[in-house]
Amino acid sequence: MSAAGPILEVExxxxxxxxxxxxxxxxLQVNQGEIVTLIGANGAGKSTTLRTINGLMHPKAGKIRFEGQDITTTPPHQIVAMGISQxxxxxxxxxxxxxxxxxxxxxxxRKDKENFKDDTERVFEYFPRLYERRTQKAGTMSGGEQQMCAIGRALMARPKLLMLDEPSMGLAPVFIEKIFEIVVQINKDGTPVLLVEQNALMALDVANRGYVLETGRVALEGPAAELKVNDRVRKTYLGEG
Structure with a gap:
């Protein structure tokens, strides 16, 4: 998908x-129209990066810009209102x-409550399973269904940027495939995605570009297709000899 300038710049x-x-x-940066993935081992700093973007943590140094606006010290509720949903x-x-x-x-x-029904219907189109379970208590659903609900809830904010933190964690393979198919569809429908994911192979399959984080630093970056065949990535993250 063609990128049209950065929506998010982390500096x-x-x-x-x-x-x-x-x-x-x-x-790192995320351009309009892209899926960008952040991969790395546990403790590499992936979730912390998301926490600084969504305002739950403020960086000691550096800058974060969203749609050209400095959000480095913006409170979390304002960041959600600006269009970043996680x-x-x-x-x-x-x-x-x-x-x-x-x-x-x-x-x-959201102020525009009149569009609420349309957005709920859109979430149910992405996740028909949620429509079937719409009156069920969320805590009684399977892990995969709960993950669908969490992504659906993030979409209800009508984000300009959707951030996903470990969407495949603890899920059965059939659910993982489904979740990633829908992530691709959400992106095709116009929402850029920043994806933090342990399952590096799946993440690089769906992403346009990727960043490899190692102990709090970007060790590698580039088109996802190139990272997938990179020897270091294959040995360390894709479990190949």
């Missing part, structure tokens, strides 16, 4: 947990609320 960010430096100058690692649904109520929570900051 040399440094982030700390107490005295421990988690990010050591991470630079499906978090571990899904974090409201387990006692129904699927429909969870989706409603994704739209609670």
């Amino acid at each position: 040399a960010i440094q982030a700390f947990y107490g005295t421990i430096q988690a990010l050591k100058g991470v630079t 499906s978090p690692e571990g899904r974090k649904l409201f387990p006692r609320m129904s699927v429909t109520e969870n989706l409603e929570m994704g739209a609670f900051q």
Whole structure:
């Protein structure tokens, strides 16, 4: 898909947990129309990068721009209102609320409540399984169904950028394939995606470009197709000899 300039620019960010430096100058960008993936081992700084973008953490140094606007120190609720929505690692649904109520929570900051029904229908088109389960308590669904609900909830905010944190974690292979098919469809329908994923092979299959994070630094970057055949990536992340 042709890219039309960056929607997100992350520039040399440094982030700390107490005295421990988690990010050591991470630079990346997501262009309009792209799926960009961030891969790396556990503890490499992938989720921390998302936390600095969505405002849950503020970097000690560096800049984050969204649609050209500096959001480095913007509070999380304002970042959501500007158009960055995230499906978090571990899904974090409201387990006692129904699927429909969870989706409603994704739209609670929106002013245009009249479009709510259209957006719910769009989520149900992506995830027919959620329509079948719409009155069911989210906590009683399978892991795969809960992941669909978490992505659906993020879409209810009508994001200009969708961030997905480990969407395949703990899922059966059949669900993983389905989730990634839908991620591709969401992107084709016009939403750029920043995807953090342990399953490097699946991530590089669907992404346009990728960044490999190692101990808080970008070790490699490039077109996903090139990263997939890179010897270092294949040995370290794709489990090939």
